[in-house]
Every structure is written in structure tokens, then in C-alpha cells.
Amino acid sequence: MTDDHTTDDRSQDEREPLFARIPRRDFVKAGAATGTLTSMAGCTGLLDGGDGAATGGSVDADVPPGEHDEYYGILSGGHSGEIRVYGIPSMRQLMRIPVFNRESARGYGYDDETREMLENAGGYTWGDTHHPRVSQTDNDYDGRWAFVNDKANGRMARIDLTYFETDAIVDIPNQQGTHGACCLLPDTKYVFGVGEFRVPMRNDGRDLDDPDSYTSVLAAIDPETMDVAWEVEVDGNMDNGDGGKEGRWFFATGYNSEGAVTESGMAEADTDWVKAFDVPAIEEAVDAGEYEEIGGVPVVDGTRDSPLNDGDRPVVRYVDVPKSPHGVSVTPDGQYAIASGKLDPTASIVDVETLADADDPNEAVVGRPRLGMGPLHTAYDGRGHAYTTLFIDSQVVKWDIEAAVDAEAESEDPIVEKIDVHYNPGHLIAAESYTADPQGDWLISLNKLSKDRFLPVGPMHPENDQLIYIGDDEEGMQLVKDTPAYAEPHDASIVHKSKLDPAKTYDPADLDLDPIDSGSMDIERDDGGVHVKMTAQRNEFGYQDVTVQEGDEVTFTVTNVETSADLLHSLAIPEHDINVKVAPQETREVTFTADEPGVYWMYCGFFCSALHLEMRSRLLVEPAE
Amino acid sequence: MTDDHTTDDRSQDEREPLFARIPRRDFVKAGAATGTLTSMAGCTGLLDGGDGAATGGSVDADVPPGEHDEYYGILSGGHSGEIRVYGIPSMRQLMRIPVFNRESARGYGYDDETREMLENAGGYTWGDTHHPRVSQTDNDYDGRWAFVNDKANGRMARIDLTYFETDAIVDIPNQQGTHGACCLLPDTKYVFGVGEFRVPMRNDGRDLDDPDSYTSVLAAIDPETMDVAWEVEVDGNMDNGDGGKEGRWFFATGYNSEGAVTESGMAEADTDWVKAFDVPAIEEAVDAGEYEEIGGVPVVDGTRDSPLNDGDRPVVRYVDVPKSPHGVSVTPDGQYAIASGKLDPTASIVDVETLADADDPNEAVVGRPRLGMGPLHTAYDGRGHAYTTLFIDSQVVKWDIEAAVDAEAESEDPIVEKIDVHYNPGHLIAAESYTADPQGDWLISLNKLSKDRFLPVGPMHPENDQLIYIGDDEEGMQLVKDTPAYAEPHDASIVHKSKLDPAKTYDPADLDLDPIDSGSMDIERDDGGVHVKMTAQRNEFGYQDVTVQEGDEVTFTVTNVETSADLLHSLAIPEHDINVKVAPQETREVTFTADEPGVYWMYCGFFCSALHLEMRSRLLVEPAE
Secondary structure (H helix, E strand, O other), X not given: OOOOOOOOOOOHHHHHHHHXXXXXXXXXXXXXXXXXXXXXXXXXXXXXXXXXXXXXXXOOOOOOOOOOOOEEEEEEOEOOOEEEEXXXXXXXXXXXXEOOXXXXXXXXXXXXXXXXXXXXXOOOOOOOEOOOEEEEEOOEEEEEEEEEEEOOOOEEEEEEOOOOEEEEEEEOOOOEXXXXXXXXXXXXXXXXXXXXXXXXXXXXXXXXXXHHHEEEEEEEEOOOOOOEEEEEEEOOOOOOEEEOOOOOEEEEEEOOOOOOOOHHHHOOOOOXXXXXXXXXXXXXXXXXXXXXXXXXXXXXXXXXXXXXXOOOOOOEXXXXXXXXXXXXXXXXXXXXXXXXXXXXXXXXXXXXXXXXXXXXHHHHEEEOOEOOOOEEEEEEOOOOEEEEEEOOOOEEEEEEHHHHHHEOOOOOOOEEEEEEOOOOEEEEEEOOOOOOOOOOOEEEEEEOOOOOOOOOOOOOOOEEEEEEEOOOOOOOOEEEEEEEEOOOOOOEEEEEHHHOOOOOOOOHXXXXXXXXXXXXXXXXXXXXXXXXXXXXXXXXXXXOEEEEEOOOEEEEEEEEOOOOOOOOEEEEEOOOOEEEEEOOOOEEEEEEEOOXXXXXXXXXXXXXXXXXXXXXXXXXXXXOO | OOOXXXXXXXXHHHHHHHHHOOOOOOOEOOOOOOOXXXXXXXXXXXXXXXXXXXXXXOOOOOOOXXXXXXXXXXXXXXXXXXXXXXXXXXXXXXXXXXXXXXXXXXXXXXXXXXXXXXXXXXXXXXXXXXXXXXXXXXXXXXXXXXXXXXXXXXXXXXXXXXXXXXXXXXXXXXXXXEEEEEEOOOOOXXXXXXXXXXXXXXXXXXXXXXXXXXXXEEEEEOOOOOOEEEEEEEOOOOOOEEEOOOOOEEEEXXXXXXXXXXXXXXXXXXXXXXXXXXXXXXXXXXXXXXXXXXXXXXXXXXXXXXXXXXXXXXXXXXXXXXXXXXXXXXXXXXXXXXXXXXXXXXXXXXXXXXXXXXXXXXXXXXXXXXXXXXXEEEEEOOOOEEEEEEOOOOEXXXXXXXXXXXEOOOOOOOEEEEEEOOOOEEEEXXXXXXXXXXXXXXXXXXXXXXXXXXXXXXXXOOEEXXXXXXXXXOOXXXXXXXXXXXXXXXXXXXXXXXXXXXXXXOOHHHOOOOOOOOOOOEEXXXXXXEEEEEEEEOOEEOOOEEEEEOOOEEEEEXXXXXXXXXXXXXXXXXXXOEEEEEOOOXXXXXXXXXXXXXXXXXXXXXXXXXXXXXXXEEEEEEOOO
């Protein structure tokens, strides 16, 4: 099924020492006392999901024409740089939200405001979005924002969920490769950017080939201002992260505790870490001035040798886990942080309460079930089950969390069932899994390869987001839909429709620009500049023609004066690389230099009425004297 | 349902003179002799499709997990600048193909080759794709190419359907706003770019505000070389187009025969034209040197007063049709070109054979059924029916072509049934409707507004591509699926899966660059430049680190040496705005200046293996002395 040769060929004995550090509480023998374990025999049919025969015919995932989905899926778009909004369970893509990419249909990166936002955030034309997380209040979605990282350029973006548009991007100092993105719960006090790539702290050419001096940081970002409040420097790199439910802990996995700079070197050690950041302790250190200001932000030393890790209240606790752990997620009740082994077939269960009290953070590891090959990420159904993707096995494994805590080390007993997915899953996400109260019905496995699952479309294949019903513990997991996806939906959040309240038209009070109406239409001219303020409505722009001089700096401020939802216009200017969208009651501005004499037919890019084609005006650029 | 107030309020008497020019052959009274008319009463339920109750429950449009669709849908993306590939009937989006836009997940516009292609075609970062048409041989899809226009910048692009990627773009001289895009059939001798916007022929500042001197051209493009073979200058602007099946005729509609430059002026006249281009006659004129070379291409004078339109074999015939006609499409048998009235409730049926023989081209109009408000585009099922979108009525009307030819002028008798769509349809497309042998089962109505059909996602709504089953004349049209679509799928072609043969990996012989293997890996340095030739494969790039000097021009040539399908890699370089995709057996090259000293972790953007995160190499940029 896959050509991967990554296997864990260490013997049980070789691995045992890792687990021996875990305090074994109430271990029970396989098959006994776990209660919720269902018979593996009963699941055999489901394990055949791959042939299509075992797919869930009894599950109603139809959303007939005109009916609405139950959930919003907010998916990242990987190195496409965008966010995508799906309806679930239909798996229809409802909208794209450009984030780090320029996108012309939406005019994103074309009007002055969004162009300046992108320029101020580094001026890149793409980014690598991985982990879209939605803001919460009291451990439940509050409908305000989604946040997403840029792994390529060390940035974090905020998406306004009233208007479904990117409204802020911060270029994170001292961080190359922001990988994890996560909120501190219960109330989204911070958004964390988790630094993956180790580089010199001042990456300006010094310490160039001195990997021992490389470092990585966790960045805490204020969600309101999108400023970096503080950073914590750590040993090793970091990978994924998740916030505890109680406002104290933030957890991050990381491979490469070796500090290596080669692929083989990074996979050498048998253990790496879950890093547990004690947020109030870090805030105390910042308040006490125990930081160095670098790149304009306070950087707290959270490395293992830091004096701040030497007392009763270390700022970062390093928990040993096998091997290059990848995903980490906190259970809905906030009791455990579960980290997947990636290069080890187990997941490590970190008890949050124990972590706070124990002298040795390794005592907090209270379970380590053997799940299968390549465990990456874990989601929850709110009924005590965890669902973990197995990248190499191309499966999702459902397991019982308390049974795993109670079981032998590396026991397979906590496993409830496995289902084949197609193929090589990365993240998975269950409905509201990141809240205190998951819905427990739908799960999406974000599979990196699709191979033969769809009509061929050339060497670049779609990925495959598979919808799995997890609402029936008796019937087991049921594969419902294959969904081809453009590279690369990396992670997702699933939010019940009742939690969001999107606007259908703009409230002008929410915009920076004053709206233009028929009374404020104007063409202002001064030396070298022309400012056109005009309306857009069916079927015409406010001016039928605008004359400027070659070399003029021209600004158009355009208001869509429609009040009906869904009646958008744009100002497209041929041969000027301009297309600015204006939704109902929206005002946007675009500035350019008119450097080529001629007639240009500005037109509306949205098919807005029967006279849409006639909605066009002339830009007349007169030759310079 | 819509706020449009566009109505045809002329009386029947006022319109009669238009139709009086049509030779009335074998008119029959309403309801008689048409044969294929079904009872309108029987269709009442279907007209209620909007409430979901009348949707086609009996139609099997399910494509279960692991099963393939029957058809490829090749849709344009409007001002997103791209092409999208759907599976039909699942309506799943299988792939995006960037065309006029830069797209980072695919590295399109980032590697040297595609960046140069876009720069040589004007350097714009977006375009406005409307009409994707697939190449044919002997009036059937041959699987070679798709073509699509750029309305914003006067361009035409070619998409290679072996690799599903854009492989050529021509910036069309003398044309601003390429609207229609169509092949000359039966064998795709030319691809036509239909010029919409009238501007001065030499648009460099002369004749700036002299609309009488404005003009528009039809451009004939060689599909092999993508060079413009010749152009024809015409009166009025042009809009959509379609090629005849016999290699002689190309038809284009156009509004604004008035030559106006205001919205009201463009809608003034009661008639505009279908222009019928006589391709062999034009070729003869070109061969005879009867052209002016402008912008590097031969431009033939096809205006009404042209001497070339004065003889027995005019190069362009102007057929009067009401009013601002929009879509035109040729019936599968090649007998008729049908043009929709847009601002008139009728469609005009042009008999192709009559057109060739008649002295007065208006004699070729052999039918003019009254279809409803805002008729825009027409598709065919191969069983004698036409399906026309009614933008203002938000309906698709099914009608009988021969019955319309036989009926009274402006009769509604040829109408078989109407179905509500949601809302305001632009184009529609039936399976293989553009070939000589439509499949007659699936039809997609590309509706511009979705209003309340999906979960709200902010002021920018998705459009709604509705799948309608047309395979059962007894049951009538059945609405099967609503599909939200990002702005704006403008038009489509539907191709049976048996007609395409996409490659799953690259054939190096098809690429411009020599592949790199372990034997040809190299780092070449010369004064001011570094050329790195390296492989990419699971889980590493050919070099673990590359050292360059600040200011160096750096080129990476990268070959993905995988042979397994679906195992892609990319070369992402943080803070350098670079992401270059390499699919299996593909070689790409990227050149940039290393202008900031520091350590940059180049990484693979495609999740390719369990050690994907470890697939990264250092770019070390040493500070200048």
C-alpha cells in the first residue's frame, strides 16, 4: 500500500527501558476490566473498508439540494497558503480564504489594505498553513477567529469569522518555520506559534555552521493585538502543540532532541520530548524581568540548563517519550496530553495533574498503548475514546483512553478497532474534538496520498479527506465518503454551525474606509495624482469614464452600495494586474501608476445582473506631453 | 428571487418586424405535430425543485468511496485565473490547474520555467478564465489539450491534458478582453479568441476618446504553436463564440452594435448580430495578401463596409438577432447555430446551410422560440433537445429544436419543460454537448448566486453548480446536487473518462531539463553564481547542506527520482518566497539571489513519508566579506 520502509525493528526488550520510567498504576491484564473494549472479531468487516464493500451504507450523510450542513470544517491548505471551509457531512467546499497567498477573485493582495498587510508581513506571496484553530471561550468555540501558522516564513495569521477573511498577520521574530498553532484554553489568552526549525537566535550570518548554537522558540501571541507577548527558547526543535484546558499548560512535541542537521542524525535517539510549558511561571519570569529582549520581544530561557528550570516551578518540563513524537492533543476533560510516537508504535499518555506535582516529569507518563505503525495525531469523541492516525499502516485506530492508562505498557488491549484509510493519513479531526465537549459523530482522516481512488488527473494527485462516522460504538467506524483535496489540507477544526454567526453583508462601521455614496462621489486631482471615489451597483460604476495622465498615481475608492446579500462587484482593470472585490456595503481602495497610454475597459468580475457585461467604464490614459 | 428589473417591455407588434425577416417554413400551430412535447402539467412537480421535495431521489449519482466518476468536468475559475477539474456525477473537485494565477502548492509561477512563461505573457499575476474548451479530432474529444481565455488581459492559454498543466500562454496582439474561446471543428485547426472590448486598434494613446475608431478583432490561434495565425477586424464588440462542425464557420455573438461607451448606450438597439466568420474565405484573403499587418499579425478587414464583404464570398456575415445576444452554440449535427437573446426572451436559430447559400444572411434565421427571461446559453442532449439557461427567471428550459424551427415566431410551444435552479444561471453544460455525439445524461447549471443554499460563510458567497439529470425524457429533468463553488466557474466542458489518458508520472523526454540522478549531482560555482543539481527522494534532498555567499545568484535544479505515482516532493525555501513542486520523474529549476545571510532550512512541502519532517537541508548564506 505504501513504499515506506520505516519500521520499528527494535525488539520489545530494547524498548522496555523507555517505558520502565512510567509509574505503573493499576495495570491489568489484556482483555480484563477495560469494560468498553468491543470484540475485535466483530470489527473484521470494517477493516476491509478499502474495497468499498464495508463502507457505511446505513449512515445518512446526504445533504440534499437546498439543505444545510451541520458543521463547518475549517481546513488548512498547506503550501497553497490558504484556508478552506467545508460543509460537513456533505464534504462540499463552501469557501476558500486566502491567507498567505494572493488571490484575485477575492482581490486579496490586490487592494491597498490587503496588499499592505502582506507586504508588512514579509512581502511573501505564499505560506504553508498547517493548523487552523478556532478561538474558544470557556473551552467552547466562540465564533470570533481562526488562527493558522505559516511554516515557511515564521508567521501567524488571524481569520475573522464574522467576515471569513484574514484580518491580521504577524511575522514572528526569532522563529523560522512556525509549525504548531494552538490556543491557550479555556479562553484563548494566547495563540502559540511553535517553532520547528533550529537556527541561530540572531540569524544574520553569525554561527552559521555551528548547530550547537542553533535554537528554537515558542511564541505567545496576543489574539486581540496579534503582537508577540513573549517567547521561550528551548532545546531541540518543536513540532505540534496543544493547550491544556485549564489555562496553565501548553504542550509541544519535537523530534531532533539530537540537535542534528542531517536526516539520519535527527532520527538517532530513541527518545525525544514532550515539552510542557508552564504559562503562569513564564509570565512571572517575564514580569520579573528574567528575559532577554531579542528582535523586540522578551525571550525567556527555557532550555534544560536554564536557571528558570532549576527551582520548584520550572518554566518548561521536558518529558521523555519515544521516538520523534509528532502530534500531541489534550483530552476533552483536560486530564491527559497524548503524544504519538511517529517512529515508535506507541502513544504516550501524560497525566496533567501528575505533571504539576511530580518531581520527575517522566512520572507523569501514565500509559503507553501500542497502536500500530506511524502513529501521528489523535482526536476524541467525548465518550472516552481516542482515534489515532497510523501513517504507515494507513489506518485509523480507535482506542480506549482509560483502558490504556490501566493496561500493560505497550499493550494492544486498549484498541477497540481499526479502519483502513486511503492512504497514509496525517492529521485527523473529530467534530469539536478540541473543545471540552466533542460531538462524537463525524471524523475526517486527512490522507496524504490518494493513489488510485479518483479519476487520474496527471502526476500531481489530489489528497483524500475521508469522512468516517464514529457515532455508533456498536457498529464501529464507518467510512462514508472519499473527498479529493488540492494540496495540502494539513489539519482542521470542526465547528457546529450554531457556534458561528457570519455576516452576510459588511457593516461599514467595521471597515477602515469611509463608504462612497452618490453624494460623496468625486474625482480629485492634484499634481501627479488622481483620486476617484465612486460607487458600484448593478449595472454600472459611478463614472462611465475616468481620464488620467500617463504617469499619474491613480487611486480608486469603490463602495458596493448594494444591500442585498450575494451581490458582489469587482473593479477589474485590464492590463494593470488589478481586480478588487467589493461585497455588499464594502469599500476598498486600490492605488497604481497609470504608465501606459491607451483605453482600458474597467469591468466587474462578478456576474451580477443581466447587464453584467455592460457594467464597464473606460479608463483613458492620456499620453504625457 | 432576483432583484433584476431587466424586462422586455416591447409589445409583440414592436418585435414582429425582427422576426418577419425569417423565412417561415412549415409553421404549425401550438401543440400539434411536434411529437416530442410532453405535457407541461406533468412537469409541475419538477418546477418546485427549489424546496428539495422534487429533487431526483430515483437518480443514482452516488460515487461510493473508492469508485471512480464517469466524466471529467473541466471548469473555468473566472477571475481566480485557474481551471478546475471535477468528477461527474460526484461533483467532487479532483484538481486545480493554475493558468493565469501563481499557485504555490504546485510551484506554478515559482520555478524558472513557469515564471518565465507568465512573464513573457505580460507578467500579470491573474487572469479571468471563462471558456474551457477541449480539443477534438473528427468532432470528438481527442484528449490532447484544453484551451481557455483571459478576459482581463487578452490572452489564451493551453492546458496539456496528459500532465494536467498549463504549457503555453499567448498574449494576443490587438485584443483587449478575450472573451469567447472556441475550437474550429472537426479537427481543432484553430482556437479562436473572441475580442470583447472595442479599443483603438493601436491602443497607445491615439484616438483615445474617439469611440467611432474603436474596434475589436477575432484572433485565430494555431493550437500547436500557440501563435496567432490571423485576425479579423469587425464592427461592434463580440462576446461568446462557437465553431461549426464542418470546418468552415465560426460564430460569435455580440452586444453593443451601437458602438456605445455607456451602459445605457450599449443596450439601446433592438438588434445586434451573430457574426458568421467564413474561415476558408478569410484564409484566402490572407493568402492573397489582403490584410494589414498590425502588432505582428495579419489583420483582415471584416467590417460591414469592407471590400472583402462585398463579393460573393464575404469573410464575415452579419446576422441580425435581438437583443444583445449572449451565448451561441452549434447543434451536435452541425445544422444550427443557436444564439440566446439575453435582453430578449427568445433564441435565434441560424441554419448553417442556408447561411452559406442565401444572399441575405438574415434568411438563415429559421426559428425563434420564446424561452423565458434572460436566455443566456444552450446545451444539447443529442436527442433533439436544447437546454437554455434563463438568467432572470432562474430556470433551465428544455425545448425541442425541430419543433422550434417548425413553430410560429416567438411561440412557447417548443418548450418541453422548465426547472428552477438556484439562482441566476450563467452557462450550462451537458456531457459532451460540444461534440457531434452528446451523452445526454448529465447537465450542470452554473448558477452565479447561491444566496441561502449553503451555510453562510460571510459576505462573499459561493456560487452554485447544480447537477441535473437529463437522461429520462419521461421523468423530466431532475435536480440531483447543489455544489458550492469558489468564484467564479464560468463555463465548462464535460469529457467522458475514456477520452483522456493522463500520465501518472512524468516522462523525462517530455521535459526541457535533463534529469538529475545520483551520478549527475553537482554543485558548480563560478564568479557570483552557484548551480546546485540535486535529487529529491524519500526522505532527503541530494545535499544535506549548501553553502553560498551573500549576493550569489543561486540555481537549484531538482529531480524527483521517485518512480511511484503520487509521491511528490517540493523544494520550499523559508523567507525566500520559493516553493517548487517536483512530481515523480519531474525536473524543475529555480533561480534566486541569496541576499540575506543566515541559515535557512529548505524543506519538502509534500507529506511524503514518515520521515517527511526530517526531509530538509540547510542553505547557509555566508555574509559578504
